[in-house]
Amino acid sequence: MINPDIPVTDVKGLSLFKNNTVVDIYGLIKELNSRYTASGKPYVDIVLSDKGGTVDVKIWDATGEELPANTGDAVKIRGAVGEWNSKPQLTVKYDRTANPFLRKIDFNVDEVKEDDLIACAPISGQELWQRLKTMVDDFENHELKAIILKFLTQYEQELLYYPGGESVHHAVKSGLLYHIYGMVIMGEGSAAFYGLDKELLISGAIIHDIGKLKEYQSNENGIVLDRSVDGQLLGHMIIGVDMLDELACGVDISPECLMLLKHMIISHHYDETWGAYQKPMFPEAELLHHLDLMDSRMNIMMSYYENLQAGEFSEKNYWLGRRAYKPKL
Numbered sequence: 001m002i003n004p005d006i007p008v009t010d011v012k013g014l015s016l017f018k019n020n021t022v023v024d025i026y027g028l029i030k031e032l033n034s035r036y037t038a039s040g041k042p043y044v045d046i047v048l049s050d051k052g053g054t055v056d057v058k059i060w061d062a063t064g065e066e067l068p069a070n071t072g073d074a075v076k077i078r079g080a081v082g083e084w085n086s087k088p089q090l091t092v093k094y095d096r097t098a099n100p101f102l103r104k105i106d107f108n109v110d111e112v113k114e115d116d117l118i119a120c121a122p123i124s125g126q127e128l129w130q131r132l133k134t135m136v137d138d139f140e141n142h143e144l145k146a147i148i149l150k151f152l153t154q155y156e157q158e159l160l161y162y163p164g165g166e167s168v169h170h171a172v173k174s175g176l177l178y179h180i181y182g183m184v185i186m187g188e189g190s191a192a193f194y195g196l197d198k199e200l201l202i203s204g205a206i207i208h209d210i211g212k213l214k215e216y217q218s219n220e221n222g223i224v225l226d227r228s229v230d231g232q233l234l235g236h237m238i239i240g241v242d243m244l245d246e247l248a249c250g251v252d253i254s255p256e257c258l259m260l261l262k263h264m265i266i267s268h269h270y271d272e273t274w275g276a277y278q279k280p281m282f283p284e285a286e287l288l289h290h291l292d293l294m295d296s297r298m299n300i301m302m303s304y305y306e307n308l309q310a311g312e313f314s315e316k317n318y319w320l321g322r323r324a325y326k327p328k329l
């Protein structure tokens, strides 16, 4: 139960609240899961996000059905700030007789702007899309140019807001395009250094995660609301190969060129434990894998690093399996 003797602080910005306070906070529900404690008591686990970060919210004794909001909704939550794994965590004890501790935001009444709640890539989706299209417009290889331009045009609307993933890396609005763009920018220098086919590498980077557009169901704020049945049963690489076949219809592209692109999709995770169907078997595919790994790991590392003070360690990250340290230089 929230201690009524502690005054409530209205906090605009999830990275701003302090330990041992009671706060009203504002954000978008990025994830909402109903769970049980080891002793069988229900609770709801929420990841709340705004443009500056995320915070974990635990609502003890709630099953989720009583909450007036779901994944993707903008909400105001009142809770007590504590700490878990060196990270602030908001806790609420559900009590049906108490004042509502969670409600949807009314942007006409509440003094908060929707834009402040949306986590976005550092470059807008429109700008990223245009930069990639300009590069492909200059391709000399007419086969790659035709199929990649068809992809960029046909899926333009989704690409503008889709995240790069549910929660692990680039899980923000326009995150998928930002991930692609990062790989392209870093890949250009590497391709030149090794004397590789730059247009094949850029094409591979643009389509390597194409299947995520059908694996995830994202809202226009870049929040994944659900995973499709195809996504769960087939995964984004098989879906990507199917999408590429559809895109190839009516396009002047040779079986060899189409096969190279498909190979880049099915091998970009490299190892079968990460879902790959083959290991990369030509240099552009090998490089594509390393660019994908580098950009995803750096994105995870940077999301931890950015909120650290000099000389401070982050909590241990599940995906990296280690802490991040900010040097005092």
Ligand SMILES: [Fe+2]
Residues within 6 Å of the ligand: 208, 209, 236, 268, 269
């Ligand atoms: Fe992938």
Ligand SMILES: [Fe+2]
Residues within 6 Å of the ligand: 179, 208, 209, 292
């Ligand atoms: Fe990727």
